[in-house]
Amino acid sequence: MLTVHHLQRSQSERIVWLCEELGIPYELKTYQRDAKTFLAPPELQQLHPTQAAPVIQDGTTTLAESGAIVEYILTKYGNGKLAIPHTADNYADYLYFLHFANGYFQPALVGYSTVLRSGISRDDPSARFARRNFEQALKILDGRLTKNTWLAGEDFTAADVMNVFTLTTARLFFPYSLAGYEGILGYLQRVSQREAYKTAMAKGDPGLVPLISAEKPRSISGLNKGLPTDTVTKTASGTVNQTTQNLNNTTEKVTDQTIPGEFPSDDAKYDKPPPDISFSSIWSAFKTWLFSFFPNILDRFENWIKGLIAWILPPPRQAKMYEAILKRPIASSFIICQLVCCGVPLLVFLAV
Template identity: 50%
Template sequence: MLTVHHLQNSQSERIPWLCEELEIPYDLKLYERDPILAPASLKALTPMQASPVITDEETDPDFVLSESGAIVEYIIHKYGSGRLALPPSHPDYADYLHWFHFANGNLQPAMSGLFRVAVTDVDPEHPIYNLAANAVRKVLAHVEQRVGEATWLAGDEFTAADVMNFWSLTGMRVFTPLDLSGYPNILTYMERIANRKAYKVAMEKGDRGRESCLGGPPPKVFAGLGKTYTIFL
């Protein structure tokens, strides 16, 4: 049985959501933040001490895989018959590759970088703050343009590229509380995903009761930090 070890309110939401989209069986094990990072029981699973993590007894009783991109590809090709990935023969293959890797190559690092700067109370006029804020402006502008010209990130088809990027626009905003009101195409795109049955089911199973981060105004700052701060773009 495939087991998904999911740290709640984290990018590991990609994995149960993917399983729901592919309609494959999985066991979901939930972990709460302690208070910000993963608890010791989840940290013990991998050297990086973070989620997401999967174990797969069908492959090997000792099988453990981390890194969300690797997990997504593993599940798609081992259990999903390649569904939600585009093959090299597909006309949108290059776009699929770009956006699949954009999530952890640009979007999430930019959001995380601004979070780290803001939470340390760096003056918004400081060059380091401006550098972090500019990185976020750039990635959001890129996404805004793309979802204004295409229904999904890879093109006309919903793919794993959408699964990979979405949490950075939603749950990550609890840590980097951006107001997306100035990005109408992103908001429309987020609404399309929020209405997908598989996404709703995955959120109900893994993150029930989590504050909604689907609208334009920023959500509340994550309470586990014990402080409040404002993001300036």
């Protein structure tokens, strides 16, 4: 029998859901995350070099990576269900969104979160680039789902199974809002009504309410608090075999406090204009840099300008010229160039 190793609150929920949609017999083994590291427990890590879920075992075959597992199960047990034949007009759409989740959407989400965790300013070009990729992924999905019932068209497929996790449970790790994405929100409502989805979530993640609303969820600070730490084995028929280990009955602790990498609650306040690269800002930065090396250069510059103006212009015009040079950077640059180009040769001529 096919065995599905599922780490609770992880993307391995896709495999449980897929098996329920196909109606195939399988054995489900669930694992709790470590309370401190949030990683898979040692007994799950030992199953595959990736040390992460999902993992399936089918006879002598052990396979990881949700995308690979989905294709394996569809090919071996699907009998054509939840897939689009290559002769269909929407085959390319199906194939694209089947790989969209792990190929673009999830990396964009994790990438943006990683940038925020690093402490880089949200105005930094790398942060803006990461955010742009993440928002673009949401726009692609929303645009598609505004015009179609499911990602491949009017038929529910494995492409939907692959993408829903990043729109729902993944938000426990990387909280973000879906406000304004009406296509996605309607889609999640349709997903939540599927019997196979409800059954899969009840078996794999009992007590977890699917995150199908627009609101940004609260951050998780203790994934397995309040959940038993045993390894629980369930068959598709509902039989439960439980290996007794230590139980952790502490209350689940969830906090509203911002954790490293959490998306801002009000992203609008981070939409600052790009850095000022006008002539005035460059001139100001240059003067600051110059004065840091030559502290007295400002006094010398002003005295030199005053002397040059007094020598060239009559008294009534000296004040205006002085203000124009020292208060207006563009005018000052132009005038200084004129003074240097005209005044210095004149001084040399008179001296000779």
